[in-house]
Amino acid sequence: MAAPIPDEEALLRAARGGDRDAFERLIAPYQRKAYAFALRQAGDPDLAQDICQDALVKACLALPGFDGRAAFSTWLFRIVYTTFIDHVRKRRARPPEEAFPDMGEPPAADAAAVDRFFEKLRRDDREAWLLNGVARLPPDLRSLVVLRDFQGFSYREIADITGTAPATVKWRLNRARALLRGFLLREGP
């Protein structure tokens, strides 16, 4: 997670007092990461931009209620996360059944599948391939993989962002990775 900007406290005070310019400067260091978070969850750049901007506007309006108990970055990403979840609920999106054909145990990998997996990891398009797998995870598990594995948040930060206990985050992340692994191993060449 990005280190707090040196004058973040001063910007925070000014922004809470209604200074829009201060708010823009306050969120500037986090915008790209917040957009990346939204994009890796939503999978679509336009949708990610909408979600991210919605969240940042909400953050601006909610700022008077921020009391500093959590880090500002964690608080901000909490808003991006819940905006994404709100969007999913609003669309009442139901993933196609084939997206999660094996919500039980992922299959044990055979040697050929493992070899194919490592071949794909060496390709230039590996990130798109990984994100294609991530997109097939349920939204809440997808968020955990994005926050931890793509963006490097700590378990404590993820717990604060998603509103779950750190131990629960770790357990569910394990589950998410197992599902993702199963999907990536099942894919053909």
Next chain:
Amino acid sequence: MNPDCRHVHDRLAGYLERDLAPPERAEVEAHLASCGPCRAAARVTGAMVAAMGSAVEPPLPEGFSDGLRARLAALDTPRPARPARPARWGSRRWPVPGLIGVAAALGLALAFVLTAPWQRSGTAPAPGPSDAPVPMTAAVGEPVHVDLGGDAVAHIWFDAAEPIDGVRFTLEIPAGVRVMEGGEAVAVSTLSWEGSLAAGRNVIKLPLRGVARGTWTVTAKVEKDGDERAQTVGLVVNGA
């Protein structure tokens, strides 16, 4: 999957991040040394996580900052005076940024007046075993804590940029809590009513009593014309 493999799979995250206590790590390593499929799973997972961690962060799309600035500026644009009437429901988005529950974790007490009586629907099922927690995701901020048999107030709020009439409020009450009404603990699974959102912050103060140990979630929904927003507040009922 046999129990030994399940045991190792459940600890893969800790193993790969070197976060296991030494005895547990030794246990996992002993199993991996003798189990080909688990060894492959660990190897694949480690490589997968490393690849994700090395992914390049996508740049902001062109126009993102300008678009955001325009939206922020619109928040400050004074509206011309007009006769008081319900605001037209937002086109694609509410004029209501509903994401306030983060601060609800702080338990700030603010006044809110319900504009219509609550309507109850359904009764709460009998609570499950008192030592069976129900972990919920997407709870807002830190949960409210209450002792078994004790009372607490959950705060959930929504902001509105302007007044909105004809809004349906729904509260979903979990089995482990009762709503306090007139000094009486009432078992109810859903409360709903028609009301309005005032411009600014609207806070629902919900007096509750914890009747079963565990972690529970109250969900508050606000809906108009098929468009819905939801917030949640976690409640932890601590055993005596």
